[in-house]
Amino acid sequence: MKIGANEIKPGVVLQLEGKLFVVLKRDTVQPGKGGAFAAVEMRDLKTGTKTIERFRTSETVERAHLDETEMQFLFMEGENATFMDQETYEQHQIPKELIGEPADFLKDGMVVTVKLFEGTPLSCDLPQTVIMELVEADPVVKGQTASSSYKPGKLENGRRVLIPPHIEQGTRIVVNTADGTYLERAKD
Numbered sequence: 001m002k003i004g005a006n007e008i009k010p011g012v013v014l015q016l017e018g019k020l021f022v023v024l025k026r027d028t029v030q031p032g033k034g035g036a037f038a039a040v041e042m043r044d045l046k047t048g049t050k051t052i053e054r055f056r057t058s059e060t061v062e063r064a065h066l067d068e069t070e071m072q073f074l075f076m077e078g079e080n081a082t083f084m085d086q087e088t089y090e091q092h093q094i095p096k097e098l099i100g101e102p103a104d105f106l107k108d109g110m111v112v113t114v115k116l117f118e119g120t121p122l123s124c125d126l127p128q129t130v131i132m133e134l135v136e137a138d139p140v141v142k143g144q145t146a147s148s149s150y151k152p153g154k155l156e157n158g159r160r161v162l163i164p165p166h167i168e169q170g171t172r173i174v175v176n177t178a179d180g181t182y183l184e185r186a187k188d
Helices: 101-105
Strands: 002-004 013-016 019-029 037-044 050-056 060-062 067-077 080-085 091-095 111-117 120-125 129-137 151-155 160-163 172-176 182-185
Touching: 013 060, 019 050, 019 120, 067 091, 080 120, 091 120, 129 160, 160 172, 160 182
Parallel strands: none
Antiparallel strands: 002 060, 013 019, 019 037, 037 050, 067 080, 067 111, 080 091, 111 120, 129 151, 129 172, 151 160, 172 182
16 A cells, blocks of 8 residues: 655654565655655665655555454564464564564563564553562652652563662552653552
């Protein structure tokens, strides 16, 4: 399916010169002289190589048709994440580098949306938030709860996160999977 260069958004998968690229970032550039163009930062889905392409706003590009299916995360094996199709019970592996930073938040049994191109899994979308436990945090300092400063903490997956001063070690918090930031204290 062809789309205009001005319709390209982050997350879209493009098919260029027989290769698949996922769009990471897109900026419209209007130089002082000449027509506007879209500067698109992309990553090759096979090699992981990043590249920046420029498309005139009047150009069209081929958008790859991806199938999406719900799969359950089973385990990490080396640098590959193993998922199971919940309908066929077929297992698929996706390299951790294609999932990106959100791979740190994968938990056993988590259901994710896996994107497939001609039956080959390319990437997966995790839920927007996960609940994780803080295994390390500085002690609460009395009187500091009203300030807007943050202190470092460490999650159960080893990832570091900035948390408000009133949060203690052992507290379960809600974390944004896209950028690994603290959102709120878990309500459970």
